[in-house]
């Protein structure tokens with residue numbers, strides 16, 4: 001009997017991405033390959049400017065690679081699609097003239113021919129899921145940063161997209177709110193089972209959120225290492241194993257003369 005290998009949900013193969021500027025072409029990403037399986041949470045980690053957002057935007061379909069291929073469930077990406085949805089760091093992702101509820105309903109109204117009642121019910125369910133039941137009729141400018149990010153997540157959850165691309169979604173939040181949203185995201189990931197590509201600067205956040213880390217070198221980003229972090233949860237935060245991985249990741253990312261590197265794959269180190 002032959003066992004058919006599962007097609008990855010996200011696959012980037014030998015991705016090289018350039019930006020054209022007034023002063024010529026700037027290489028942002030070089031020869032990066034990665035795969036994300038069904039329900040996996042892959043975190044891109046690397047120094048500022050190494051190309052994390054660029055990779056995420058190219059997988060979203062907003063930025064065309066110079067070379068290499070991006071496939072979603074085996075199909076080449078040629079632009080944005082209803083299977084993927086992006087949540088950014090900025091708090092101004094919501095349309096200011098619409099209420100929270102209308103913002104969350106918006107993608108359904110433009111993309112789907114659903115009856116109004118269903119749209120309303122789905123939006124309300126998504127807003128409850130992220131803890132915004134009582135702010136449905138508020139306007140974005142009256143919300144805290146955390147509430148705005150919750151609304152942006154609800155807007156992602158309400159669609160049929162099962163691939164979430166999150167670009168530092170919690171970076172601008174205070175520590176307590178950030179922790180709460182991290183917990184909520186993991187709970188939603190368990191409940192819904194979406195596939196996640198997540199960009200962050202925080203090593204701790206990466207280990208907590210990710211089932212796998214993909215480390216990039218400084219500009220232009222190349223793959224330098226990959227870590228399996230699927231074994232870590234909240235209870236491991238202060239454990240020696242967690243701290244060991246965090247230290248190792250830090251050393252790899254901030255090694256002074258880190259240039260080209262091999263791509264070691266680390267198994268989770270447990271005590």
Ligand SMILES: Nc1ncnc2c1ncn2[C@@H]1O[C@H](COP(=O)(O)OP(=O)(O)OP(=O)(O)O)[C@@H](O)[C@H]1O
Pocket residue numbers: 019020021026027028046047048049050051052053054055201219
């Ligand atoms: N629109 C653009 N035009 C030209 N260069 C760009 C553009 N966007 C990004 N770059 C350059 O591409 C490189 C990668 O940028 P990118 O934003 O992807 O990095 P990043 O790792 O997400 O950074 P950060 O962690 O600071 O958000 C940087 O050198 C950046 O200056």
